[in-house]
Amino acid sequence: MLLRVDNLTKIYGRGARANDDLSLQVGEGEVLGLLGHNGAGKTTLLNQVAGLARPTSGTIVLDGRDPVADPAYARRVCALQLQAQAPLTGVTPRQAIDMLGRIRGGRRQRVRERTGQLLAALDITEWADTPGEKLSGGVRRLTAFCMAVVEPGRLVMLDEPTNDVDPVRRRLIWQQVRQLAADGCAVVVVTHNVTEAERSVDRVVVLDHGRVATTGTPVELRRRASGDLRLELTLTPGVAAPEPPSWATRTTVRGQHMVISVASAGAPQAIAWAQHLHASESVAQFVLNPISLEEIYVGLTGTSEEDHDAALAA
Numbered sequence: 609m610l611l612r613v614d615n616l617t618k619i620y621g622r623g624a625r626a627n628d629d630l631s632l633q634v635g636e637g638e639v640l641g642l643l644g645h646n647g648a649g650k651t652t653l654l655n656q657v658a659g660l661a662r663p664t665s666g667t668i669v670l671d672g673r674d675p676v677a678d679p680a681y682a683r684r685v686c687a688l689q690l691q692a693q694a695p696l697t698g699v700t701p702r703q704a705i706d707m708l709g710r711i712r713g714g715r716r717q718r719v720r721e722r723t724g725q726l727l728a729a730l731d732i733t734e735w736a737d738t739p740g741e742k743l744s745g746g747v748r749r750l751t752a753f754c755m756a757v758v759e760p761g762r763l764v765m766l767d768e769p770t771n772d773v774d775p776v777r778r779r780l781i782w783q784q785v786r787q788l789a790a791d792g793c794a795v796v797v798v799t800h801n802v803t804e805a806e807r808s809v810d811r812v813v814v815l816d817h818g819r820v821a822t823t824g825t826p827v828e829l830r831r832r833a834s835g836d837l838r839l840e841l842t843l844t845p846g847v848a849a850p851e852p853p854s855w856a857t858r859t860t861v862r863g864q865h866m867v868i869s870v871a872s873a874g875a876p877q878a879i880a881w882a883q884h885l886h887a888s889e890s891v892a893q894f895v896l897n898p899i900s901l902e903e904i905y906v907g908l909t910g911t912s913e914e915d916h917d918a919a920l921a922a
């Protein structure tokens with residue numbers, strides 16, 4: 609494993625327990641999605657791995673070394689895209705990316721080529737030579753991504769890289785993330801976009817109040833979830849919600865929207881019931897889907913089952 613974190617606890621000065629007995633691992637060629645609510649401790653974890661903050665207790669082993677004892681080595685091995693926007697005043701994206709590549713020890717010609725390739729891969733070449741103060745938030749974020757990965761090191765850590773970025777270019781970012789893993793990097797991506805993560809990561813760690821709430825591949829997490837199908841009904845305006853059927857494991861109604869959890873064996877029954885309601889015009893439309901990682905996430909990190917149901921029906 610390139611990165612191994614064991615029983616890591618970080619308590620800040622005023623007593624905030626940001627990481628609480630947290631353990632995880634990331635291997636080369638693997639993309640780990642780090643999910644968790646605001647304040648769950650994701651950035652705190654990245655900062656300690658990069659040697660920027662000191663753990664209260666526990667161990668971090670990065671490429672066989674301790675980043676606390678050897679922060680200079682940690683910074684060489686890690687590429688980190690910070691959550692805050694990179695300061696780009698007075699420089700263009702091309703200059704900023706090129707400069708970072710050179711600072712991280714890349715050879716002039718190679719860095720120049722890689723900068724051009726990244727700008728093209730993320731479809732921002734048209735702003736490559738625009739001064740930083742004139743760039744949109746999304747292009748600034750994409751530039752920061754390129755700065756982090758132009759000379760990536762063996763562990764790439766990206767803190768919310770798709771924030772502010774349009775849906776098409778978000779996909780381009782995820783393609784580059786996969787490419788980094790294919791090139792042998794270990795990649796950790798912090799994101800609030802669970803749906804995107806579900807499509808693109810190998811494994812997920814969900815943090816909740818500094819602790820690991822769950823970990824596994826998206827497929828494993830879905831398999832573990834109870835009531836693994838969701839029947840979503842849009843009720844016809846003015847029509848009362850139907851009585852929840854006996855086979856429903858959970859039912860939520862919010863306005864015209866009804867969500868019913870169903871075990872997968874109950875799928876034919878659920879479809880027949882929904883078709884009957886549709887034929888009698890009390891249901892305008894319905895859809896039966898497998899549970900998504902986002903629903904599992906909300907169930908794990910919401911404060912109650914009601915929060916979970918409300919999120920589903922929202």
Ligand SMILES: Nc1ncnc2c1ncn2[C@@H]1O[C@H](COP(=O)(O)OP(=O)(O)OP(=O)(O)O)[C@@H](O)[C@H]1O
Pocket residue numbers: 620621622624625626644645646647648649650651652653691
């Ligand atoms: N420098 C600091 N001093 C004191 N407390 C801090 C500091 N940095 C973070 N915290 C606290 O530690 C906890 C974890 O914060 P952290 O930024 O790691 O969470 P996060 O999961 O990255 O959140 P977000 O998704 O909002 O970025 C929070 O309660 C936060 O207020």
